[in-house]
Amino acid sequence: MKSLHKIHIVTAVFLSAAFLFAGCGTDAAGSMQEGADAAGSMQEGAAAREEIPDKEGMAGKQEPGAIPDKKSTADEHNPVPEETQDNDAAGGQSMEKTQQPAREAERYGEVLAQFRDMVQNDFYASLRDSDDFDSSFGEYIGIEIRHRRQDIYYALYDIDANGTMELVIAARENGISGPWYYDLYGYDGTDVVSIFPEMEFGYRTNFKLYENGVIGVTYSSSAAESGTDFYRIGSDGVTPELTASFASAGHLEGEQPVFIYTHNGNEISEEEYNAGIQGHKAVLTEESDWTRIL
Numbered sequence: 001m002k003s004l005h006k007i008h009i010v011t012a013v014f015l016s017a018a019f020l021f022a023g024c025g026t027d028a029a030g031s032m033q034e035g036a037d038a039a040g041s042m043q044e045g046a047a048a049r050e051e052i053p054d055k056e057g058m059a060g061k062q063e064p065g066a067i068p069d070k071k072s073t074a075d076e077h078n079p080v081p082e083e084t085q086d087n088d089a090a091g092g093q094s095m096e097k098t099q100q101p102a103r104e105a106e107r108y109g110e111v112l113a114q115f116r117d118m119v120q121n122d123f124y125a126s127l128r129d130s131d132d133f134d135s136s137f138g139e140y141i142g143i144e145i146r147h148r149r150q151d152i153y154y155a156l157y158d159i160d161a162n163g164t165m166e167l168v169i170a171a172r173e174n175g176i177s178g179p180w181y182y183d184l185y186g187y188d189g190t191d192v193v194s195i196f197p198e199m200e201f202g203y204r205t206n207f208k209l210y211e212n213g214v215i216g217v218t219y220s221s222s223a224a225e226s227g228t229d230f231y232r233i234g235s236d237g238v239t240p241e242l243t244a245s246f247a248s249a250g251h252l253e254g255e256q257p258v259f260i261y262t263h264n265g266n267e268i269s270e271e272e273y274n275a276g277i278q279g280h281k282a283v284l285t286e287e288s289d290w291t292r293i294l
Contacts, residue, residue, distance in 0.1 A: 101289070104156050104165040107187055111167060114138025115152055115293050123149050140194075144202025145171060145182040153179065155288035160213045160233040166195065168209070168288065179290075181207050184215070186238040193238040211282035215240065224250035224257075230280045246277050 105112065117138065118124065123146060124136040137146050145152075150173040156165040169183035182202060184195040196217070201207055205219040213232050220226035227247035231240040250259045261273035268276070 101156055101165070104167075108154075108156075108167040108185060108192055110138075111140045111169075111185055111192060112154060112293065114140050115154070115169065118146065119152055119293055123147075125149065140183070140185070140192075142183055142200055142202070144200050145169070148173065152293040153290045154293060155290045157209065157288050159209060159215065160237065162233075162237055164237055166233075167192075170290070181209075186233065188236060188238045195233065195238060195240055209284060209288075210280065211284055214243075214280055214282070216281065228277050228280075244276070244280060246273055248273065 114137070118141060121136070124133060127133045127136055148171075150171040153170045153172070155168045155170070157168060158165045160166075164187050166187075167183075167185040168181060169185075170179035170181050172179045180202065184207065185192050186195050187193070195215075196207070199205060199217070204221065205217065207215055207217045210216055215231045215233070216228055217231065218226075218228045225248070227245065229242060229246075230244040231242055233239065234241045245262075245264050247262045248259055249262075250257050252258070259270070261268050261270055263272065263276055
């Protein structure tokens with residue numbers, strides 16, 4: 001995916017300018033709406049990304065999987081929120097149900113500890129102009145998430161229904177819709193493993209979880225090139241397997257932008273492109289239990 005971006009970057013810049021000049025930008029963007037929705041929304045808030053957001057609650061009703069309007073009950077030394085550690089004395093719930101998330105969170109303890117250190121050290125902002133800045137972050141912290149102060153959250157979700165929960169890291173900036181999913185980790189029976197080790201999620205590339213174990217990765221390199229790839233986690237519990245790929249690429253014919261849509265490399269119509277993407281986006285029926293990292 002990254003190599004495709006590099007090949008077309010010069011063409012993409014030229015096309016973007018040409019689309020605006022020709023007055024066709026609105027139609028072209030509409031054609032690509034489903035392929036570039038995540039990246040487009042992020043660009044709207046780009047001007048606010050260097051600002052230090054207020055640490056406010058997230059008010060309002062949330063969609064399934066959205067970050068709730070509450071702060072974590074996790075304390076400084078324990079990544080597991082108190083609500084997952086309570087026993088069943090009051091509510092009659094089984095101990096197994098409440099203890100499982102606690103055990104899963106402990107499995108990802110080193111990952112959560114590194115994100116907690118980042119938050120508690122103000123994203124190492126005081127070292128931003130020094131040679132020690134990048135080395136201050138733990139190995140599990142991606143490039144995109146470390147450059148903006150924002151509220152960091154995690155959730156545990158058994159994406160592939162194999163009995164082992166995956167760890168999702170997300171963030172939300174004040175005044176910008178979200179959350180943006182930044183990292184996804186699994187457990188291979190011995191070690192914690194990044195599900196997408198070759199990808200940097202954030203500004204141009206983002207992922208979202210859907211029903212039936214589907215993970216949608218949406219990317220956009222420019223106004224002329226975008227797409228969505230759909231994955232499932234393989235039988236080893238950590239390897240993503242591509243199940244469907246939808247891409248849109250534009251070029252100029254004279255002053256008129258023309259877009260080509262593909263599914264798994266085969267050309268399709270715009271209508272088939274949009275319907276194909278939507279057909280994979282079954283909304284999660286079970287909400288994720290987000291915990292804020294403090």
